[in-house]
Amino acid sequence: MKKIFSILLISAGLCCSSCSDWLDLLPNNEQVTDQYWKSKEDVEAVIASGYYYMRQNITAMFALGEVRGGSIYTRASWTDGCDDMQNFNIQPTAGAVKYKSFYQVIGMANSVLHYAAGVRALDDTYTEGALKAHLAEAYFMRAYCNFILLKNWGEVPLITEAFVTDKANYNLPKNTEAELIASIKEDILTAIENGGAKTIYEEDWQTKGRATIWALYALMADVCLWDEDYENAIIYCNKILEIPEGDTTIRPKFIADPTKWFEIFYPGNSNESIFELNYDYALYQETNKLASYFNVSSPISGVFEITERTVEKIKQEASDVIKAQNNVVPERVGRTLMASVIYPGMVAPYSDYMKQAYFSLWKFHGTDVVDVGNYRENLDPNYIIYRVAEIILIKAEALIMKGNPGSDEWATAVGLINQIRERAMLPTISIEEAQEYSKLEFMQVLMNEREMEFLGEGKRWYDLLRMARKNNYDPEFKDFAVSEILEGNTTTNSLWIYGVLQDNNAWYLPIPQSEIDVNPKLLQNPYYTN
DSSP states (O other), rough: OOOHTTTTTHHGGGGGSSSSSSSSSOOOSSGSSTTTTOSHHHHHHHHHHHHHHHHHHHHHHHHHHHHTTSSSEOOOOTTOOOOOOOTTOOOTTTTGOOOHHHHHHHHHHHHHHHHHHHHHTTTTTTHHHHHHHHHHHHHHHHHHHHHHHHHHSSSSOOSOOOOOOOTTTOOOOOHHHHHHHHHHHHHHHHHHHTTTOSOSSSHHHHHHHSHHHHHHHHHHHHHHTTOOHHHHHHHHHHHHHHOOTOOOOOOOOOOOOGGGGGGTTTTTTTTTTEEEEOOOOHHHOOOOSSHHHHHOOOGGGGSEOHHHHHHHHHHHHHHHHHHHHHTOOOOSOSHHHSEEEEEETTTOOHHHHOSOOOOEEEEBBBBTTTTTOOOOSSSSOEEEEHHHHHHHHHHHHHHHOOOTTHHHHHHHHHHHHHHHHHHHTTOOOOOHHHHHHHHHHHHHHHHHEEEETTSSOOOOHHHHHHOOOOHHHHHHHHHHHHHHHHOOOSOOOOHHHHHHTTGGGGSSSSOOOHHHHHHHTTTGGGGGGG
16 A cells, blocks of 8 residues: 555554454554554554554445445345345344444544553654644544444444553443534544644645545534534535635645546546545555456446446436537546446447446446546555535535525525536536425435435435434435335335334444343344344
């Protein structure tokens, strides 16, 4: 991988020996003892371990964010119960509901937050600025993983202390969603306010592959949107999107040029990226399974596949592009061609291209764009967590929910959505058209933009869950989310899914049975106790 991950050779043997079957956060060795923490390199090694565990989690993050959302589904039962998860028939014993890998990242972060300050007294080269930068990264990791846990399990134990001895209390109850949200926001604010978060790093890849101030702003905007704190969601989006007069700070920027859209994914680490998990096969023989899960030569034999419903939406969007461009389809176009393609290297006429039976997810494979480059030969695509397009649509959603027809908020939301549509070479939405929408209808427009823009980026399920939860599970919003799930899911009985999702607790996963077996204070999600 890049330089920081070579440090993992130092820390790999220090990470995972466990005294507890529960969270696997208790290495009974020198990593979490006073004897380990002697230099800034030791702190850097544990920070690197945190990113390492995040990278190890990307298959889980992808599946958790996609397979229940009706845009991408799995046909493989061997993926630890992902098929049962998408059919809303998941059991507490399934591998897909195990969450200790996220707690491993939290464990690394907690260790840094506990020990890093003490290293300054031992290492004269460890500056206050470097310490604060490390703390900011650790707070980001802990907040992000707690947010993933919250969105999938609803209520989980909140771990904020490093487990430094075998006398620590491992039997912890679940915390409420309100407690988790408060803790996540506190972590992000602490990281922002300590002044150590970087805007850029020494190497370009690090600016995208390690947490920056922009990553903290993006995470806070996302958390505030989830919490229906729309005012603050807008504020934190603006910290990325709005440039104060005279400010020359290097920051992530939206790629408006449709012919450059593919650069977000190939080769990656683009200007639009805010935070992504980096891989590099050429230098470090690092790979992930994302591309192999979408079998390009035979999509129907892949582990994951784009649903028929979403394929039809892709084709419709492509037709809209053709109409908007006076029947001329450029070789380099926005998401309609690039998000999902048939075969790398294919140069067939577009009319033939769209007649193909199956689509494979392009984002993880590379590019088949003429004169741009080749299909990615190695399975090493980066995995994007946040990019500027999402910040634009987070702000648009917050404005829609905050405003009403005829309001300035709705007019601004139209402009933001049109930025995304213009890059995709699609017809724009007029302000007059938007003023005829109900709030639900406007949100449906936005959800469609998110589905198509972020296809395969682990966002879809959370978008629908966030819709269902709005205004304390408002029936209008919840019914829309349910209908989207039912329309996309063809692998089980619709009446079954509809009945399950009437119970608000069923929108969340069960607490892993293996955790409950060793922790008497940990109670099961009520839906799974019947």
